Amino acid sequence: MASPYKINIPMYEGPLDLLLDLIKKHEMNIHDIQISTITSQYLDYLHKLEQLDVNVSAEFVYMAATLIYIKSKMLLPPDPLAGPEAESSDPRAELVQRLVEHEKFKNAAQLLYQKQQIEENVWSKPDKSLYNDEGTDADLVVSLVDLVKVFQQVLERRKEVSRIDLRHEEFTVAQMIAQLRAQILASEDNTLNLIQFFEACPSRHAMIVAFLAVLEMVKLQAVAIVQEKQFGAILLRKHKMFDMVFDQQGGIRQIDEQYQ
Numbered sequence: 001m002a003s004p005y006k007i008n009i010p011m012y013e014g015p016l017d018l019l020l021d022l023i024k025k026h027e028m029n030i031h032d033i034q035i036s037t038i039t040s041q042y043l044d045y046l047h048k049l050e051q052l053d054v055n056v057s058a059e060f061v062y063m064a065a066t067l068i069y070i071k072s073k074m075l076l077p078p079d080p081l082a083g084p085e086a087e088s089s090d091p092r093a094e095l096v097q098r099l100v101e102h103e104k105f106k107n108a109a110q111l112l113y114q115k116q117q118i119e120e121n122v123w124s125k126p127d128k129s130l131y132n133d134e135g136t137d138a139d140l141v142v143s144l145v146d147l148v149k150v151f152q153q154v155l156e157r158r159k160e161v162s163r164i165d166l167r168h169e170e171f172t173v174a175q176m177i178a179q180l181r182a183q184i185l186a187s188e189d190n191t192l193n194l195i196q197f198f199e200a201c202p203s204r205h206a207m208i209v210a211f212l213a214v215l216e217m218v219k220l221q222a223v224a225i226v227q228e229k230q231f232g233a234i235l236l237r238k239h240k241m242f243d244m245v246f247d248q249q250g251g252i253r254q255i256d257e258q259y260q
Contacts, residue, residue: 009048013061016102030099033092035074100222105208108215109148147225151211152236153164154198176213190238220245
């Protein structure tokens with residue numbers, strides 16, 4: 001006999017997507033998350049997956065443990081022996097930073113997807129003014145839409161390897177930009193294989209931050225995204241504004257304060 005009702009629940013690419021959706025549904029300020037409510041809703045979602053006999057990936061389990069840890073820290077009374085910095089620190093700060101950066105990536109991807117849909121239906125002469133210099137004459141210019149497609153493919157390959165990483169390192173966009181700059185300068189021809197750089201990132205979170213760093217460097221015209229031949233490797237190449245963007249110590253002159 002068929003079941004009298006059917007349970008349908010949304011599926012998410014990762015735990016950050018689920019958290020952002022819960023925050024949106026409860027109309028919360030992303031910088032002031034009601035951690036108790038979000039943790040309860042998050043665990044309820046995982047229980048529903050178990051009822052439907054859906055395998056829960058390691059990254060969802062890791063985030064559940066993180067939420068419970070943050071909730072427990074917020075319930076504990078302040079340590080009287082702790083210094084003023086420890087007393088003022090918010091246990092949610094690290095999670096909030098990850099959510100903000102992930103939301104920026106999702107918004108950027110959505111804008112580029114919309115741009116792709118428009119380009120597929122409207123013919124226009126591409127604006128290559130950002131790339132017209134001596135270093136890119138013989139190269140094929142790669143659009144940001146192509147970049148998003150390739151990045152999504154790399155993310156999908158990383159998604160196939162589900163494991164709990166106890167070392168879980170955090171990265172900022174500024175740190176990733178510094179890594180990109182260093183590797184470009186260290187190369188013989190001031191180029192960097194972008195796919196290899198993404199794949200070398202230790203986690204999906206690090207890959208998303210790396211993608212945001214690439215977008216920021218392209219916006220600042222510090223790098224150009226090119227291919228030496230059609231269907232060839234996608235490269236980041238030192239561009240005309242590279243030396244003006246970075247100071248002598250390698251710091252970023254023009255980067256938005258939100259990325260620091």
